[in-house]
Amino acid sequence: MFFMLLVFRIVRRLKRIQNLDVLTGGRNPSKADVVLDVKHGPSLAKVFTDLKFHLVIHTAGPFDETEGYAVAKACLAASNTGHKCNYLDLADNISYVMGFGALDEEAQQKGCLLVTGASTTPAITTVCIRRIRIRCEKRMVVVILWRIYHEE
Secondary structure, eight states, X not given: OHHHHHHHHHHHHHHTSTTOOOOOEESOTTTOSEEOOTTOHHHHXXXXXXXXXXXXXXXXXXXXXXXXXXXXHHHHHHOBTTBOOEEEEOOOOHHHHHHGXXXXXXXXXXXXXXXXXXXXXXXXXXXXXXXXXXXXXXXXXXXXXXXXXXXX
């Protein structure tokens, strides 16, 4: 229930921004602006391309390896030299977040921003700490500061 309230809050706030068209997608046509199946990447890519989405915020979950990053891959497929379809998800599954780097090379080639684990700090923090611990044998204190910005 809390998660759905968070999603509705995100949508409401985004819809307040001038010059920003916000569409909701989902399986239920009575609740969504666009009917989507998050498990079917090719049809997602076509919708993202046809509607020229600039950003997809994926909140549907569950975020696990069985999904195979279909929505993020659809954003990559919808991106070309004239248009970028960026991606952000609210994943909190550590394995999912850690495996997401497999999409990085293609995202960089296409100039797309792909962000995973944006819902909770623990998922990202845990991934970072696990990576650091591999290289560090001493006890450590970690302080994480977040800053989101857009470069022109």
